[in-house]
Amino acid sequence: MDYKSLETHFAPFLSHxxxxxxxRSFWAGSLPEHVKPHPDPIELAPGMPNEGLFPLESMHLNVVRDPFQHLGYTKKSKKLHxxxxxxxPDFCEREFVKDKVDSGSVVDVWRYEPDCxxxxxxxxxxxxxxxxGHPQLLGFCxxxxxxxxxxxxxxWGVIMNNGSGDGLFKVFETLCDENTTALFEEFTFTPTISNAEATGASVVPIKVNLTNDPETQGIDVEYLRNLLENWQSGPYAHLNKPKLLYTIATGQNPTGRTLSQNKRREIYALAExxxxxxxxDDPYGYLKLAPYRSxxxxxxxxxxxxxxxQDYCDKVLAKSFVTIDHSGRVVRLExxxxxxxxxxxxxxxxxxxxxxxxxLELSEVTTRAPSGVSQAVVANxxxxxxxxxxTPQDAWINWLMKVAGEYTHRRNVLFQALYDTDAYRKGLFTVLGPSAGMFACVVINFEKFDKVTTETRTKASxxxxxxxxxxxxxxxxGSDMAVNPELSFERSxxxxxxFAHxxxxxxxxxxAKRLGKGIERLYDEF
Amino acid sequence: MDYKSLETHFAPFLSHxxxxxxxRSFWAGSLPEHVKPHPDPIELAPGMPNEGLFPLESMHLNVVRDPFQHLGYTKKSKKLHxxxxxxxPDFCEREFVKDKVDSGSVVDVWRYEPDCxxxxxxxxxxxxxxxxGHPQLLGFCxxxxxxxxxxxxxxWGVIMNNGSGDGLFKVFETLCDENTTALFEEFTFTPTISNAEATGASVVPIKVNLTNDPETQGIDVEYLRNLLENWQSGPYAHLNKPKLLYTIATGQNPTGRTLSQNKRREIYALAExxxxxxxxDDPYGYLKLAPYRSxxxxxxxxxxxxxxxQDYCDKVLAKSFVTIDHSGRVVRLExxxxxxxxxxxxxxxxxxxxxxxxxLELSEVTTRAPSGVSQAVVANxxxxxxxxxxTPQDAWINWLMKVAGEYTHRRNVLFQALYDTDAYRKGLFTVLGPSAGMFACVVINFEKFDKVTTETRTKASxxxxxxxxxxxxxxxxGSDMAVNPELSFERSxxxxxxFAHxxxxxxxxxxAKRLGKGIERLYDEF
Structure with a gap:
């Protein structure tokens, strides 16, 4: 597959x-061959301040080895704790930083780095x-x-953006029009719906399975298949056939569900x-949680x-849709x-x-590059x-595993406490445990609530x-994160x-105690 | 004037x-009065990592007192010079930073600042x-x-953005449609044309006076008045009457012209x-250059x-259009x-x-907040x-004056050298000196070039x-920065x-020498 064939296939996907x-650039422009440019030109063209006018000479970053490392410090400070x-008795103002500077654990960012x-x-x-983006960070990514x-x-390639909110805006702005139909998981991060609808596109929700079973959880593939195969006779026949599927495939927000590799293959085949x-959209993929042992x-x-x-990379992490994408139809956001x-x-x-x-063209006339200071902090x-x-990737993976370990611990603590509540023992709720990400679902078992009927369930929520x-x-x-709360009523x-914050x-x-108590109160008082 | 009357007047200006x-927010929602929220709630709602998961404990910024301060250092380093x-012989690796840390001239950014x-x-x-934006920086602005x-x-109010490129995108996206006509200075920063045209709007160039006279330079007010008063019989009668005027009023890019206060009042009256x-758009206003003395x-x-x-604030700086804006029709970008x-x-x-x-609503579904790291660097x-x-404003003004002083110096050096060229002495070019900003115009006196005619002038450029x-x-x-190069031919x-870079x-x-030589070569060889 070459660029030309990509263009042929994907140009019709662009929005008007x-x-x-x-x-409209005024600084580009190539030279004809007979012009021999000076080898050492002086720039009177770009409206760029000389770097000597920037008020920073260097930046020194006090970086941790582990998340929550400060909890282990002997000395304590209001500025770190x-x-x-x-x-x-252990209070100090800033001695520990002097120690860090002296021990070389500070990351220096200098004005120039000619040797690195x-x-x-x-x-x-x-x-x-x-x-x-800066080549140092872009290359890393x-x-x-x-x-x-x-x-x-x-x-394929990579460009930086100002976070996935900005990235999703750009993706939908580039691809969607008034005549576009976009498929979304029925529960989703709702500002993304705004991104699609702002272009005039219609968002159609796809049923998801809210289960703990790793093979069946997430997008209901049969529902999706049926919808696509029978579009013209289905409930959305008044809309154009869909052009894209938006999915948070791993540690989904809000459901915490992760699509199995089998499902990914089936969904990709349908996309083909x-x-x-x-x-x-994959903000949570690296937060792969270790299994919970009851x-x-x-x-x-x-x-x-x-x-x-190596295990983390090969066996623990879910594999992106891009790994099975042989026709270039997957857009991945990290x-x-x-x-x-x-x-x-x-x-x-x-x-x-x-x-x-x-x-990139959209970025050129909107945000331009993301903050260089942010890029410098991460890259350095x-x-x-x-x-x-x-490799730098190994170093980063080492950090990712430490963070995933913290999230696993937090999940463990919260779940143990939830399972320890009276409300749980009475069967008033169950928990959908995530295998990745920062979200879990507490499913209220309304069928156990004598006074809550289908008619009063929304009021009860x-x-x-x-x-x-x-x-x-x-x-x-959950209902506040449904594309269409009415359609998703049964599952919301x-x-x-x-457990992130x-x-x-x-x-x-x-x-967990408060959560249990609130649920019990609903049971008793509704 | 209250919010309601602003809404009444300006709602029709919004794009469709x-x-x-x-x-589509899922986290808002107010509580009815009978619900008495807990005074110390625990957050299981927001997808925000705990700050203990961020790998930075503190950031230490090595800040200068003056631009180009490093040129005065006794010791030299590849990392700063x-x-x-x-x-x-004066080479060192990093001793000077230790001195700075010890002397307390480093700005510390800590995880917490409970006392400040x-x-x-x-x-x-x-x-x-x-x-x-963060209140610390927003309040400062x-x-x-x-x-x-x-x-x-x-x-009136202020919101942060990701630089004026992003700000202008948001302004045009919010205000412009296919049926919008926008007036621009005939020479301008061309990517802004892209911002307007991407919405479907039509951009109409306004003639500017390219002169050194401080009272007449910049937008030709009579041209503007005539165009507006006689829109229906003018050259743009096929377009709707304009809805906005985009202007870089001080140190204009590319012309370096600044609108006098009289002109601002006249233009504002026309806008009314x-x-x-x-x-x-005012990226250059604080770069007010001291007069050049030949x-x-x-x-x-x-x-x-x-x-x-006080002089700098009261007498040196040009006053923004907002200072004469009593009806809220000026949008200012810094x-x-x-x-x-x-x-x-x-x-x-x-x-x-x-x-x-x-x-702000557009920002909520696109960029969200600008980089917090960038905000922290500037605010701290x-x-x-x-x-x-x-006050913090006095501190900042002190820095602005130092930067403006550097630009004045650079302008002086460049102009002296330009006036010292043979090409200048021969009258092959004149210079339009700016009273603000980083741009000057070298006007080629093509009428002195025997072989350059109106027909060959573009080729000669x-x-x-x-x-x-x-x-x-x-x-x-200049012609590369014209809205319509044909219309602006006489002035381009x-x-x-x-002199910035x-x-x-x-x-x-x-x-300057190379510039003079190139112009002479054109004279001799064309």
């Missing part, structure tokens, strides 16, 4: 907006740059994809047959060292938000080179970690939410809960 | 896209945040506007009369301490790109609260500087560009040059 959204008072091509220096990071999720064709693009709830395969980095920090606003898109060029931290590993707010735990109602009696184990345990 | 571009070899509300700590900067350019009405929005070319009023900070660093991708929009809410550096000043590339100086052709015989004085002098 893309036709008129072209960068939440809520530590100055009266704490993989470092991203400030002179570049703070300057105008190419919209696709590309190599990461090639290592963990190699696409099944050659003409019906010429669908697959938009694979007989030993706090057992954590990561912390036991049960997985080697982000540094969950594995590094959301405030970076930094992610990247993997796609075939024709689509990628269009996403990984670069510094890489000194102890065979609202009432439950109020009781939980009174008990002091905030959750998200769940609460999305996350709580302060510590104690808070997770307390949250 | 804005009607369907609404955030471009092209310094290790064989330099104006600092922006990492726990917030690295986290998901409100799309309008609002106060800066109130100090330097107070709008002439009350219901014809109900136009004024989109004021009898003493290197004289620099900034470096002579001729301006107090950026940190030129005064801090472009790689931050950080700027802000000043507008009436109704329009601002719409820009200004916050640290502020310790020596009455292209040829000149080739010769300059051969001589080793890169410039931008100029080169846009900038060159390495040092020597390079600027060499560039």
């Amino acid at each position: 907006r893309m036709a008129r959204r072209k960068l 939440a809520g530590v008072p100055e009266t704490d 091509q993989s470092a991203l220096p400030l002179a570049a990071a703070l300057q105008y740059t190419s919209t696709e 590309r190599d990461l994809v090639a290592r963990l999720n190699p696409p099944a064709y050659d003409e 047959r019906h010429d669908l693009l697959i938009i694979e 007989e030993d709830p706090l057992y954590n395969a990561y912390k036991q060292g049960e997985y080697s980095a 982000t540094f938000s969950k594995m590094f920090a959301p405030g970076l606003r930094l992610g990247f898109i993997v796609a075939n080179k024709f689509l990628l060029r269009n996403f 931290v990984i670069n510094a970690w890489a000194k102890n590993y065979a 609202t009432e439950l939410n109020y009781k939980l707010r009174e008990e002091g735990v905030r959750v998200v109602l 009696s769940f609460l999305r809960i996350t 709580a302060k510590d184990d104690e808070e997770l345990i307390e949250a | 896209r804005m009607a369907r571009r609404k955030l 471009a092209g310094v070899p290790e064989t330099d 509300q104006s600092a922006l700590p990492l726990a917030a900067a690295l986290q998901y945040t409100s799309t309008e 609002r106060d800066l506007v109130a100090r330097l350019n107070p709008p002439a009405y009350d219901e 009369r014809h109900d136009l929005l004024i989109i004021e 009898e003493d070319p290197l004289y620099n009023a900034y470096k002579q301490g001729e301006y107090s900070a 950026t940190f790109s030129k005064m801090f660093a472009p790689g931050l991708r950080l700027g802000f929009i000043v507008a009436n609260k109704f329009l601002l809410r719409n820009f 550096v200004i916050n640290a500087w502020a310790k020596n000043y009455a 292209t040829e000149l560009n080739y010769k300059l590339r051969e001589e080793g100086v890169r410039v931008v052709l 015989s100029f080169l846009r040059i900038t 060159a390495k040092d004085d020597e390079e600027l002098i060499e560039a």
